[in-house]
Amino acid sequence: MLRLTSNQCVAITFMLNGREISGPIEPRMLLSDFLRDELGKTGTHVGCEHGVCGACTVRIDGLAVRACLTLAVQADGRRVETVEGLAGADGVLGALQEAFHRHHALQCGYCSAGLLMSLTALFEQVASPSEAEIRDVIGGHLCRCTGYAGILAAALDVTKVYKEKTTI
Amino acid sequence: MKPRPFAYCRPETAAEAAVLLAEYGDEARILAGGQSLLPMLNFRLVDAAALIDISRIEELSYIRETGDRLEIGAAVTQAQLLAYPDLAKAVPLLAKGLPFVGHVQTRNRGTVCGSLAHADPSSELPLVLATLGGEVVLRSARGERVVGAAEFQLGLLTTAREPDELIVAARFPLQSPGTGSAFTEVARRHGDFAIVSLAAVAAGAALRLGVGGVADHPAVAAFDGLAGADLDAALNAFVWELGGSDDLHASAHYRRDLVRRLGRRVLEEAQACSA
Known part of the structure; x- marks a missing residue:
């Protein structure tokens, strides 16, 4: 003991x-x-x-x-x-980080590290999570800059769901 | 925002944990998932001479169906229970209530028995245990005893657990055929503490409603055979018995109204599930 x-x-x-x-x-x-x-x-x-x-x-x-x-x-x-x-040894961003960058999923960036870890865990558990599953996970984080739209878009982009939708 | 110093013990068996509790008594706190205890330690709302970490005790990490109960060991997290394949069949009310417990990130560490031990009046798992008439298994160096939910949670953050006792398991009654259940709650945002939470069980004309977040403990009442205006009148009488007070999150008036309206809705939902 x-x-x-x-x-x-x-x-x-x-x-x-x-x-x-x-x-x-x-x-x-x-x-x-x-x-x-x-x-x-x-x-x-x-x-x-x-x-x-x-x-x-x-x-x-x-x-x-x-x-x-x-x-x-x-x-x-x-x-x-x-x-x-999350990034490779050569500094190349991971797919989710790339998507955050692309969709302006951060402004001050204070919440980003936590969101990235939660979403990474989700993507490992569920290969192609639904929007509801993503929202449930994001709901465990406070972001006071983005209004979450960019974060959701980034996550959906990674699942490829985003590409099939015109709006979110 | 940092805890005061405390000693740390990590026993390997429940028996070792009981010996430590006998030694420290109410000077010690049990640490399982820490999702209620750590915030209180960080805020310095709670002081502990020692934390007894039971999270790695193998013998407390089990979910099993024994007789007419689903027994959950004290090291089982809320996420592990939610992932139990037969949960929706065995205890549907747990499957319906668990997603309301905190967030996925806290359910990954928070334990089922830890929620019961913490005994927050707005907490979902004590409400489910009380509504189903489950029980808690307590062990100390003196022996083991089983306490029914109604006798276990005595009030705000207060239970019948003696200082030298450890909750080793919780037992939830398996749902019998022809029974339906429903769960709902109102919170400022999903995952926050509930303003009011409601659990209902229906079996034929037998109706039972549990309410969290109003009184200082989960309140359970029977509404057998009632419907329509009679049910509304009974719910109104029940909600006035609960007391309840205004706080930062909601007024007592609002809480009473939620129980009257949502109480009827969850009871009807449970009845619909039982058919």
Whole structure:
């Protein structure tokens, strides 16, 4: 049984975007803070810190989850994916990122990383999700710039559904 | 917006968790999915000397049909239950209510038993458990006991769980043939806390309605054999019994009106499903 005192600092290890990483944590450290402050991976944004806004959404073992509602210690031994892992090693954007760019699915960009991780998880689970399924997933994120139209268009474009529709 | 320091324990069995609870008592909090606990810790609304993380306990990660119940272990997430292939047949009310629980991103971590333990008055899973007359299995170093839903949730964020007890499972009655169910809720946006949530079960003339978000716990009442103006009158009497108060999200008046109108609608929907 793992047992840590409140100020005990231990190293955790997990796969981050396909590479094993390790870093020190205390029990109370949130995964979002570990990613940003210990690992310097600032692509994961922190908004509300109580699970409402979705900015910090990452994937753990493939599932989209809130990094601010996950303790870093809970990610120990897991597979974590963040927005930094979406583009290729050569910097070429992924299909969803490309579609976000094409459809102006962001303005300030604060919510984008979380949306990209949620939608990536959806596309992995459902090859060609319906508009309703996409809306359900996007509903877990707050975007105050776009009104969501561009985000929905980008996601639909990736599913190829968009091409068959004249308007959304 | 960061939690105060706490110790962290990750037991490997439910028995180990019970020993830790006996040691810490109400100084400890159980961490399963953390989707209710972490916000409260981040806001510092809750203090804990220790968190006991049960999310990796293998023996609590199961969904099985035993007798006339669907039993769900304490490590099962809401998303795992929603993906259970027989859910719509076994407990249709759960299949109808679960999509209203938070968002897909919180259902991926939030647990079924964690929702019951948290006991938010507007929460969907305690409402489903209460409406179906399910039960909660509690274990401590002293032994195990089973508590019915009506005796379990006592009020706002308050349950019959003793400080040294761990919810190890929840049991939802399987739906019997000729029974129908329906679920609906009103929230500011999908996935937000419900202003009012309603669950209904119909079997022949037997009608049962559960209401969340008005009283300080899910309120369940029978409306057997009632229809038309009689049903409206009974719903009106019921809603005045619930109390309810104005808050930031809605007035008590609005909540009463929702129960009167949507109550009748979900009961009729449940009846239609039972045919």
